[in-house]
Amino acid sequence: NLGYSYFQMLDFAKAMEHGRRAAELYPKNPRFHLNFAIYAMFAGDLKTAEQEARAALKLSKGQYRPYLPLAAVALASSDPAAVRDAYDGMRGTGAIGASVATHGLADLAMYEGRWDEAEKLLRDGIAADEKARISASQANKLVALAELHLAQNRVPQAVRAAQDAISITRDDVTVVPAALVLLRANRRAEAQA
Numbered sequence: 001n002l003g004y005s006y007f008q009m010l011d012f013a014k015a016m017e018h019g020r021r022a023a024e025l026y027p028k029n030p031r032f033h034l035n036f037a038i039y040a041m042f043a044g045d046l047k048t049a050e051q052e053a054r055a056a057l058k059l060s061k062g063q064y065r066p067y068l069p070l071a072a073v074a075l076a077s078s079d080p081a082a083v084r085d086a087y088d089g090m091r092g093t094g095a096i097g098a099s100v101a102t103h104g105l106a107d108l109a110m111y112e113g114r115w116d117e118a119e120k121l122l123r124d125g126i127a128a129d130e131k132a133r134i135s136a137s138q139a140n141k142l143v144a145l146a147e148l149h150l151a152q153n154r155v156p157q158a159v160r161a162a163q164d165a166i167s168i169t170r171d172d173v174t175v176v177p178a179a180l181v182l183l184r185a186n187r188r189a190e191a192q193a
Contacts, residue, residue: 006018020036022035023052030066033053054070068090071090102124106141109121123145162179
């Protein structure tokens with residue numbers, strides 16, 4: 001709990017210190033290794049982040065979260081193949097893992113300028129999330145789709161996707177980036193609302 005508290009206060013070095021201690025005290029607990037991996041990642045210790053994420057995966061193969069630090073470390077290391085490998089591993093961990101992996105792969109495709117592939121991943125992911133009733137992920141993918149449309153100067157489609165996202169959830173994680181899309185699309189009143 002101390003590690004998590006320091007993490008919330010953005011003191012990643014202290015979070016890492018307490019995360020390490022928890023993982024040492026409970027070496028067979030995958031959650032503590034995962035937390036330590038995340039704290040290390042935010043502290044910039046990518047080697048430890050990768051090592052601890054792999055330890056968490058070894059202890060609990062069905063979890064999707066340990067793949068997140070692996071994907072982030074691979075991206076920070078400019079290794080897109082390893083990013084894809086991490087997300088491909090995540091896909092096999094259930095509906096939520098597959099959803100997060102699809103979003104991650106779409107982000108990577110956008111980062112690499114593969115717009116058509118990113119759009120297909122997002123649209124397929126939105127449909128899968130709707131079917132599985134994972135509304136928060138569906139809304140987040142709609143925001144990503146809005147950003148993709150905006151990057152390609154397809155303003156009406158960007159606005160529609162942002163509006164669709166907001167209609168699903170009013171959570172900050174969705175509303176704030178959707179409002180930014182609306183601002184960039186010169187829809188100031190909607191963004192302020």
